[in-house]
Amino acid sequence: MLKAFSDIPRVLEERRAQSLYRERTRLDGAQQVHTLIDGRPMLSFCSNDYLGLANHRAIARRLTEAVAAHGTGAGASHLVNGHHAEHEALEDELAAFTGREAALVFSTGYMANLGVISALMGRGDTVVQDKLNHASLIDGSQLSQARLLRYRHNDPIHLEERLKQAQGKCLVVTDGVFSMDGDCAQLKAMSELCQAHGAWLMVDDAHGLGVLGDQGQGLVGQCGLNESDVPLLVGTLGKAFGTAGAFVAGRRSTIDYLLQYARSYIYTTAAPPAVAAATREALVLVEQADDTRAHLNRLIQRFRQGVGQLPFELMPSHTPIQPLLVGSVDAALHLSQGLRERGLLVTAIRPPTVPVGEARLRVTLSAGHSEADIDRLLNTLEDLA
Numbered sequence: 001m002l003k004a005f006s007d008i009p010r011v012l013e014e015r016r017a018q019s020l021y022r023e024r025t026r027l028d029g030a031q032q033v034h035t036l037i038d039g040r041p042m043l044s045f046c047s048n049d050y051l052g053l054a055n056h057r058a059i060a061r062r063l064t065e066a067v068a069a070h071g072t073g074a075g076a077s078h079l080v081n082g083h084h085a086e087h088e089a090l091e092d093e094l095a096a097f098t099g100r101e102a103a104l105v106f107s108t109g110y111m112a113n114l115g116v117i118s119a120l121m122g123r124g125d126t127v128v129q130d131k132l133n134h135a136s137l138i139d140g141s142q143l144s145q146a147r148l149l150r151y152r153h154n155d156p157i158h159l160e161e162r163l164k165q166a167q168g169k170c171l172v173v174t175d176g177v178f179s180m181d182g183d184c185a186q187l188k189a190m191s192e193l194c195q196a197h198g199a200w201l202m203v204d205d206a207h208g209l210g211v212l213g214d215q216g217q218g219l220v221g222q223c224g225l226n227e228s229d230v231p232l233l234v235g236t237l238g239k240a241f242g243t244a245g246a247f248v249a250g251r252r253s254t255i256d257y258l259l260q261y262a263r264s265y266i267y268t269t270a271a272p273p274a275v276a277a278a279t280r281e282a283l284v285l286v287e288q289a290d291d292t293r294a295h296l297n298r299l300i301q302r303f304r305q306g307v308g309q310l311p312f313e314l315m316p317s318h319t320p321i322q323p324l325l326v327g328s329v330d331a332a333l334h335l336s337q338g339l340r341e342r343g344l345l346v347t348a349i350r351p352p353t354v355p356v357g358e359a360r361l362r363v364t365l366s367a368g369h370s371e372a373d374i375d376r377l378l379n380t381l382e383d384l385a
C-alpha cells in the first residue's frame with residue numbers, strides 16, 4: 001500500500017528486494033516462436049498465440065486490405081458513429097461460431113469482463129468466483145459493488161456452500177481454462193448447481209476458445225453447454241485468434257441489455273474496423289484448424305512425457321498452458337534466467353499473480369513449435385536441473 005506519494009521510491013526498492021520487481025522483455029521481431037528478444041534470437045514459450053496466428057499471412061493481408069478500404073481509426077464509439085459493418089459481421093459470425101443468439105465485441109477482454117459484470121450486478125447482489133479467476137473478473141465484480149464470495153479453486157462443493165450464502169441476483173463466474181494453472185473448470189457440475197440455485201453462470205474461455213474442442217469451440221463447446229447452461233460466454237481474440245479484442249455471447253436480450261448498460265463498451269472508441277476484418281479471417285482459420293490442434297496436442301503430450309523424467313513438478317493440465325511448479329521466487333527466476341542465457345524464453349510467474357510459495361515457470365506451447373523445439377526445451381531443462 002502506498003501511504004504517501006513520497007513513498008514511491010521506497011516501495012519500488014522493497015519490491016526489488018523481494019525479487020518481485022517486474023520488467024518487460026522487448027520483442028524486436030514478430031510475435032512467433034522463433035523471434036528476436038532484446039535484439040537476440042530466442043525460442044519463446046511464453047505467448048498465448050496458441051495456433052501461431054499472430055503473424056499469419058492471410059490475416060495480415062486481410063488487415064492491410066481492410067485498412068486500405070476503411071482507414072485506420074474507428075473515429076468514434078459504437079453508439080456514436082464508430083460502429084462499422086466489419087464489427088457487426090464479426091459479431092454475427094462469433095454468435096454462429098459459439099452457437100449463441102448474439103454477440104457483442106469489446107476492445108479487450110479486460111474491458112469485456114469489467115463491462116459485463118458491472119452492467120448486470122449491483123449493490124445487494126452476489127458474485128461468486130473461483131479463487132484463481134483472472135484479475136479482470138475480480139475487478140469487474142468490485143466495480144459492480146455486488147458482494148464478492150470466492151470458493152476454493154475448482155471445488156463444486158465449496159461453490160454450493162457459497163450459492164447458499166448468496167443474496168439478491170447471483171452470478172457465478174469462472175475462467176474456462178485457468179490462465180496460470182492450465183486446468184479446466186468443471187463446467188457441467190457448475191452449470192447444474194447454478195440452475196438448481198437460480199444463479200447465472202459466466203465463463204471466460206480466453207484460453208479455451210480456438211484451442212479446445214472440434215473447430216476450436218472451446219471448453220464450453222467441448223462440454224456441450226448451451227446458452228441456458230452458460231448464459232454469458234466471454235472469449236478473447238488476442239490469444240488463439242492472433243488479433244485483438246474480445247466478445248461476450250448469449251441470448252439476444254442479454255446482449256441488447258449489455259449494449260445499453262456496459263460502460264466499458266459505451267464510453268470508449270470502437271476498435272479499428274480493420275482489426276475486426278482481420279479477426280473474421282482468423283475465425284475462419286480457427287474453425288479449419290483441427291489438424292493444427294492435433295499437432296499442438298502431440299506437442300503437449302511430448303512435453304509432459306519428457307518432464308516426467310525430470311525433477312520438476314507438472315500441474316494437472318492437458319492444455320497448452322504447462323506450468324512447472326518451482327516454489328520459491330528465487331528458484332523460478334534463476335531457472336528462467338538460465339533458460340534465457342541458452343536462448344529460451346520462459347517467464348517466471350510470481351506472487352501476487354500466483355499464491356506465495358507457488359512461483360512457477362509458465363511454459364505455454366504453440367502450434368508454431370516443432371517437436372525439435374520441445375526437445376530443445378526439455379534438454380535445456382535437464383541441463384539446468
Ligand SMILES: *Cc1c(COP(=O)(O)O)cnc(C)c1O
Nearest residue numbers: 108109110134136179206236238
Ligand atoms: C487474457 C485474459 C483476459 C484479458 O483479455 P485481454 O483481451 O488481453 O484484455 C481476460 N480473461 C482471461 C481469463 C484472460 O486470460
